[in-house]
Amino acid sequence: MAQRRGGLGRGLDALIQGPASSNGIQEIDIDSIGPNPRQPRQRIDEQGLAELADSIRVHGVIQPVVVARSSGEVPYQLVAGERRWRAARLAGLRTIPAIVRDASPRDTLELALIENIQRADLTPIEEAQAYHELIEEFELTQAEIAQRVGKSRAAVANTLRLLQAPAPVQEALSAGQITEGHARALLGLSQAADQLAALAIVIQQGLTVRQTEELVRRWQRAPSRRPPRRPPPGEVQRLEEDLQRALGTRVELRPGRHGGRLVIHYFSEEELDALYRRLVGDQSDV
Structure with a gap:
């Protein structure tokens, strides 16, 4: 199976026009962050999550999560880094390093899908479902998706075709x-x-x-x-x-x-x- 090319495509920096917090990375109360409602990964590797939690207990969270301000029940919503956030909670951390971005709710949802497609170890079906959601809900073309995630349009089309299978x-x-x-x-x-x-x-x-x-x-x-x-x-x-x-x-x-x-x-x-x-x-x- 082809490896992800997370560094390609437009990514968060190009897609979110709003600036990051003036303090850059900041420690945020872990309970003030809500999960990403558009997380493409449908299966959680519990053993891998436990291993990551053990590592975090020793070394802390090395790579910050990315969040956006939210008007919902909690002040922030995850854009990228849900696995790290869950592992940090499992490890008993009270705060987590985060980069706060300002974006509209629509942009946040779109970016959450795109960033997780780029970074997450998704199954091909999960990836195809995420592409389908970008097309149906955000009216992106296959070419636009390909540009955002750093793949060819043919690769996106081939992945989408998997949804035709029984x-x-x-x-x-x-x-x-x-x-x-x-x-x-x-x-x-x-x-x-x-x-x-x-x-x-x-x-x-x-x-x-x-x-x-x-x-x-x-x-x-x-x-x-x-x-x-x-x-x-x-x-x-x-x-x-x-x-x-x-x-x-x-x-x-x-x-x-x-x-x-x-x-x-x-x-x-x-x-x-x-x-x-x-x-x-x-x-x-x-």
């Missing part, structure tokens, strides 16, 4: 079971059910991105004899999806007037062997 694919990506490259390859399959069946194969066999791309190409070449523009009834489609998840491969149900056919696809000898063992079981003792 929820199980997104969850596998967030959990580290697959990479961003795997997810993009799976998006080459037009049907969500096919993507989920291919996902099962990728995880079960530990396929690389290149192997996943080849799997998708073979999947796309597999013939389908369904009548064009006549999708199967809802119940048949549901059964197909259930079978594909259970078998980890592409499955087609072809209902007829009297019965029908069940077609199970496989794309390598290894997949055929795995299907045989799954359906028939181990016959070595027979």
Whole structure:
């Protein structure tokens, strides 16, 4: 996975026009700071947070957090540094070094998203959701986002495309079971059910991105004899999806007037062997 380039893009200094406090870094009561409502990171590494708290108890907070004045319940709102702020609270600190910026509420929310995209160790899905929020709520274009976070427009577009993946694919990506490259390859399959069946194969066999791309190409070449523009009834489609998840491969149900056919696809000898063992079981003792 590509590393973050936190020092690139326009960043806080260019985006917040208001000056910092005349005192620069100042110690602020830790309870007078509220969390960032637009924190893109959805998962907190509790062990990592505890380790950071231990370090802060010994060395203090080395890098100040960035806050903006707030008219809410607390005087300040975090713009960047939520992990440090949480760890400092866990360490029992009463104050924390902070840089205070003056910005409108709208600018503060936008900047909080951008700064966390630049600095935080986000999953690709969290990053894509943050980009989507910048587009929907702040009406930024992909090119404007790219300029702010220091990436190419194509990189932003590719990350946003991950939101088109079915929820199980997104969850596998967030959990580290697959990479961003795997997810993009799976998006080459037009049907969500096919993507989920291919996902099962990728995880079960530990396929690389290149192997996943080849799997998708073979999947796309597999013939389908369904009548064009006549999708199967809802119940048949549901059964197909259930079978594909259970078998980890592409499955087609072809209902007829009297019965029908069940077609199970496989794309390598290894997949055929795995299907045989799954359906028939181990016959070595027979």
